[in-house]
Amino acid sequence: MPDRIKRIKEDFSELFDSSPAVIVKGPGRVDLMGSHTDYNEGFVLPVAVNVDVLAGGRLRDDDKVAVYSGNFETVVEFPLDTIEFDNVNTWSNYVRGVVHFIQESGVKLRGANIVLHGNVPIGSGLSSSAAIEMAVGFLFQMLIGFEMSGPELALIGQRAENKFVGVRTGIMDQFISRLGKKDSALFLDCRTLEYEHLPLDTSKVKIVVCDTMKRRGLVGSEYDLRRSQCEEAARLFQQWYPDVKALRDVTPEMYEKHKAQLPAVVSMRAAHVIGENHRVLRSREVLASGDFIEFGKLMNASHDSARDLYEVSCDELEAMVEVTRAAPGALSGRMAGAGFGGCTVSLVKDECVEQFLEVVSVEYERKTRLTPSLYVCTAEDGASVIEKGAEN
Template sequence: MDAAELKGKFAEVFGYEEGIRIFFAPGRVNFIGEHTDYNGGYVLPAALTFGTWSVVNQREDGVYRFCSTNIETKIECNVSELIYKKEDDWANYPKGVLSELIQLAGPENSKQYQGADILYHGNIPNGAGLSSSASIELVTGLALSKLAGFDIPMIELVKLAQRAENHFVGVNCGIMDQFAVGMGKEGQAMALKCDTLEFRYIPVEIKGYKLVITNTNKKRELADSKYNVRRNECEQGLEMIKTVFPHIQSLGDVSYEEWEKVRHVLTDQVISRRVEHVIMENERVITAMRVLEGNDLHEFGALMIRSHESLRDLYEVTGVELDSLFEEASKVDGCIGTCMTGAGFGGCTVSLVKEEAVDTFKEIVAEKYTEKTGLVPTFYICEIGDGAKEKLKEEKSCRF
């Protein structure tokens, strides 16, 4: 949909078109650094050019109406009745963000949140691990704060969106997804230290190659998955490490040399494997920053492959579907790097593929993957785009 079509759809749903504004927040892909974010480590994500649009207008009766072109569920709630309801499904994300916005405004200014009609339209595959939830959160935070007359810095909206997901929705996620969605920059990845939020932009120059995201099309419920279990295992591992190195504040601060000295303390082999993944993945991200800046795509691709193997063998968050995509993609001439992206348990892989090999890649991977799993994958050839912003028209996102 372009801007005119979005406005038309808004009028169809809510019965008017005057005074509306349009906002956009992208999805994101993480090239390397999975499950390091909530462990205070490094990540290397980038915003994509597809995402979530919100078409909004102010109300003055305290009622918020949330509607989507993608899902039939239409939710209405009063500003004084912002509670989590399982039956509200996706609308719990914007409700959570609104709740955090009101808390941030404080008693004197919270009256600015007087209600709104909001229509969402997204082209992020639902449940694919490309951060559709963070995209909804950031587009909501930006739109509703602007509508209420507040100019909140993007980094504060990023933190607010994470709080909404942690406290309201109940997913104990790190900050990477929201940060990438809010702070993205066209053509560049973000090298982010998740506990300090120190970051720098790194140009991603892949001339002659394409960024191919492949969706397993396996349904994945992040909040109901083993995500929170993995986080708990890492927290247990950190406490064991602190018996030897009390100064360590997060697994992201543990160097490989320190790990070699302390690994004997982790007598639980499951927890030891989880911790080893995080520490080694953190080292891979630091190396990846350097090789990307040196434009060594082949070494970068090799790091992606090692990342997936660690997520499969040590962290155990891949599964048959993601592993099948990884195995088949790795065999295709012209694919120099591939790995799962996102939390795992389904979702997507990201691959670097020579431009002339993309069609062959899609054909071979799809055929072999379907033979193994019975599922049909979806491919997205994508570009790196900007973070959340107000906009007047829809831009092309990706080619299917």
């Protein structure tokens, strides 16, 4: 991180002839459990990890926001009173959306110069979008000094992604990026936003993220179709159980009674979500007790359900899961994020990590002719201040 902080300062000085008043981070995340449950108002169990977006900023004397992306090597500028979608520099829409909805919440903002640099692999399933949203939102909070709770800022990030960018994501990604805690996983009820930090002792077991190098985009993908199928399932259950608002409210017993009355594909989607919610609740118990063996089994079951019932896997993900599950020290292997490509996540015994990495790298490339990127991850704090400079 020191090299990236230095780069932000150098870019800031070159572009804006000053130094950032504050540098913050918004971390990426890995969902250990909870595949496609968040937008069904269910339960999730993610962890904030040690890849992130850094944002350095300083207030301006006007109402313009200038943002430089070190990843895309591009500067964009927009006025606070007219924030429009950018069809060219699409990365900037995550910034624009957050700024728009912070203002819509009643906060009076000022213009700012911002430099961003991220090391969250884009399109990998580690939620680079939530990382940039929470980095920018938290940066403005530090620069302006307005009060806003973690859940409130997470909801603003979600609105930015849903209504400005146009991706119908749930709340999990923004919530864990803002409210993660070091050496902890986060259990979240996506309906009530009640949450609990669970201890995640990574001295004995490491979280290893394996990037398949198969990229996927949520906009225009099968993601929205899956969400619509879940909403259809919930509407159908309402005719038998009027209190059902989302699949979160459907118990396994209710599903078994009526599954034959559902369209086949809708029934499959519902079966996954209902079963996954049960697995997350069970995971909460076993993780709290430190039972990584049982937790690994639940992670594997989660992947298998997402593959067979939700149909969001692909050849590259299946190759990686097969390789990681068979590798030395592995307790689990499942897709991370929405699927359709991106990363897998494994729990690996600490003493076997180096051997695991070597075997996975060789065997995955042998199967796919793709060279994977592998990350040994730690559980980190959510959006937070990295460094403060001179005041605005």
